Amino acid sequence: MxxxxxxxxxxxxxxxxxxxxxxxxxxxxxxxxxxxxxxxxxxxxxxxxxxxxxxxxxxxxxxxxxxxxxxxxxxxxxxxxxxxxxxxxxxxxxxxxxxxxxQDDREGRDRPRQSRPPRMEWNLTAPWGEQTVRLWWPEGHDGRELPLLVMHDGQNVFDEAPSFSGQSWQAADAAQARAEAGQPCLIAALTVGAERSRRYVPFAFELNEFRPGADEYLDWIETELLQALAEAFGPVPPERRALAGSSFGGLVTLYGGLRHPEAFGTLGVFSPAVWPDDFALLRWMEGRTAPDTRVWLDMGDHEAHTVAEATEVVHLTHELGAALQPQVAEVQVTIGEGHWHDEAAWAARFPAFLTWWLSGLVPAQGAGSSALAR
Known part of the structure; x- marks a missing residue:
C-alpha cells in the first residue's frame, strides 16, 4: 500500500x-x-x-x-x-x-467565460419539452453553406459559464482556427439536464430507470432539428454532416450513426461509455453496416479505476475500432496520453477531430461561392 x-x-x-x-x-x-x-x-x-x-x-x-x-x-x-x-x-x-x-444556489451562473460563447440560442419544441440548441459559426460568415456538426452535452461545448463542471470543449475556439485555415463549419450543440442517462443511452439500465429514450432523441435530431437548421442555414447533405459527443454522448453518437447511416456522414465518438446493459451496444452493432460513414473513435489512457484497468480500456477501444473497420468507410482511433474522462481531455482532442473531419470532406458543389464576408 x-x-x-x-x-x-x-x-x-x-x-x-x-x-x-x-x-x-x-x-x-x-x-x-x-x-x-x-x-x-x-x-x-x-x-x-x-x-x-x-x-x-x-x-x-x-x-x-x-x-x-x-x-x-x-x-x-x-x-x-x-x-x-x-x-x-x-x-x-x-x-x-x-x-x-x-456549491450553492448560485450554481455557477456568474462564472466568467474563458472561451468563445455561441452566437445564438434556439429553444425548439421536442417530445421531452423545450430543447435548447446553442449555435456557432465563424467570424465573418453568416453560417450558410457550411458543413454541419451536431454535438451532445451542449452546455459544455463552447464556454465555461454554463458548463457542468466549469470546463468546456472550447469548441468555437478550435473551429474558428479551422475556419481561418480555410475549413469553416457550423456547430449546433444540444443541451441536456437530469435526463441525460435516458436521452443518451439506448439500452435499459439502472440510471435511466430501465426506460431508454435514445431512439426518441435521435428521431427528433434527424427530423425536427435538421429541418430547422436547413430552413435557417440552408440544407446540408448527409456526407457533410457530423454527429459527436463524449461518454454517453459517444455511445448515442455511435448508436445513432449505425442505426440510420443515411443521417450523418461522420461520427465523433469520444470516450464512449459502452458498458450499459452488459455492453449491449457491442451485441447490437453486430451485422450493422454504414459503408459511407467515417468514424473518429478515441479514449484517454487514464479512463478507469487503476492503471491496469485503463490499459485494458485502451485495448478494448482498439478492439472496437477493429470491429467497426469492416462495417464503415473509415475508422480513426486516437488515444489521449495522460487524458482522464473529462472536458479538459475532450477539448485537447477536439481540434484534431475537426481537422480530420473537415479535411476528409469532398468540396460541396458550388463551394467557390463562399458565404464568407457576406
Missing part, C-alpha cells in the same frame, strides 16, 4: 462548521464520512490514508453539516468544480487540494 496525505491548505472563506471528508470514484461517490474524514487544524485540514499503488483516483471534498446536509466543493461561483485526479505511485506522497468554494 502507498501512503497518501491529502492536504487542504485553506478552507474557503465562510466555510460552515461540519465534518470534512473525501469521496470519489474509489468510494462510488458516496456521502458517508466514515473512514475518510479530515483532521482540521487552523485554516486547513489533512487526511492520511493508504491506497493501492496504480490506483487512478478522481476525488472531491464534501462537508457534512450538523443537520446531516452535505455540501460538495465547488468553484468560486458556487458551481460544480472538476474532480481532483491522482495517479497513486509506489512511494505515495502529498496531494494538495485547493478548494475555491462550495
Amino acid at each position: 502507498a501512503h497518501l496525505r491529502f492536504l487542504i491548505p485553506a478552507l474557503p472563506p465562510g466555510t460552515p462548521p461540519g465534518t470534512l471528508f473525501l469521496t470519489g470514484e474509489h468510494r462510488g461517490w458516496i456521502s458517508n464520512p466514515e473512514g475518510w474524514t479530515f483532521d482540521q487544524s487552523g485554516e486547513g485540514a489533512m487526511l492520511d490514508t493508504e491506497v493501492d499503488p496504480g490506483t487512478l483516483l478522481s476525488v472531491k471534498v464534501r462537508l457534512q453539516l450538523p443537520d446531516n446536509h452535505v455540501l460538495e466543493e465547488g468553484d468560486a461561483w458556487g458551481g460544480r468544480a472538476p474532480a481532483h485526479t491522482v495517479t497513486v505511485q509506489e512511494h505515495g506522497g502529498v496531494v494538495t487540494l485547493n478548494l475555491e468554494g462550495w
Whole structure:
C-alpha cells in the first residue's frame, strides 16, 4: 500500500462548521464520512490514508453539516468544480487540494467565460419539452453553406459559464482556427439536464430507470432539428454532416450513426461509455453496416479505476475500432496520453477531430461561392 496525505491548505472563506471528508470514484461517490474524514487544524485540514499503488483516483471534498446536509466543493461561483485526479505511485506522497468554494444556489451562473460563447440560442419544441440548441459559426460568415456538426452535452461545448463542471470543449475556439485555415463549419450543440442517462443511452439500465429514450432523441435530431437548421442555414447533405459527443454522448453518437447511416456522414465518438446493459451496444452493432460513414473513435489512457484497468480500456477501444473497420468507410482511433474522462481531455482532442473531419470532406458543389464576408 502507498501512503497518501491529502492536504487542504485553506478552507474557503465562510466555510460552515461540519465534518470534512473525501469521496470519489474509489468510494462510488458516496456521502458517508466514515473512514475518510479530515483532521482540521487552523485554516486547513489533512487526511492520511493508504491506497493501492496504480490506483487512478478522481476525488472531491464534501462537508457534512450538523443537520446531516452535505455540501460538495465547488468553484468560486458556487458551481460544480472538476474532480481532483491522482495517479497513486509506489512511494505515495502529498496531494494538495485547493478548494475555491462550495456549491450553492448560485450554481455557477456568474462564472466568467474563458472561451468563445455561441452566437445564438434556439429553444425548439421536442417530445421531452423545450430543447435548447446553442449555435456557432465563424467570424465573418453568416453560417450558410457550411458543413454541419451536431454535438451532445451542449452546455459544455463552447464556454465555461454554463458548463457542468466549469470546463468546456472550447469548441468555437478550435473551429474558428479551422475556419481561418480555410475549413469553416457550423456547430449546433444540444443541451441536456437530469435526463441525460435516458436521452443518451439506448439500452435499459439502472440510471435511466430501465426506460431508454435514445431512439426518441435521435428521431427528433434527424427530423425536427435538421429541418430547422436547413430552413435557417440552408440544407446540408448527409456526407457533410457530423454527429459527436463524449461518454454517453459517444455511445448515442455511435448508436445513432449505425442505426440510420443515411443521417450523418461522420461520427465523433469520444470516450464512449459502452458498458450499459452488459455492453449491449457491442451485441447490437453486430451485422450493422454504414459503408459511407467515417468514424473518429478515441479514449484517454487514464479512463478507469487503476492503471491496469485503463490499459485494458485502451485495448478494448482498439478492439472496437477493429470491429467497426469492416462495417464503415473509415475508422480513426486516437488515444489521449495522460487524458482522464473529462472536458479538459475532450477539448485537447477536439481540434484534431475537426481537422480530420473537415479535411476528409469532398468540396460541396458550388463551394467557390463562399458565404464568407457576406
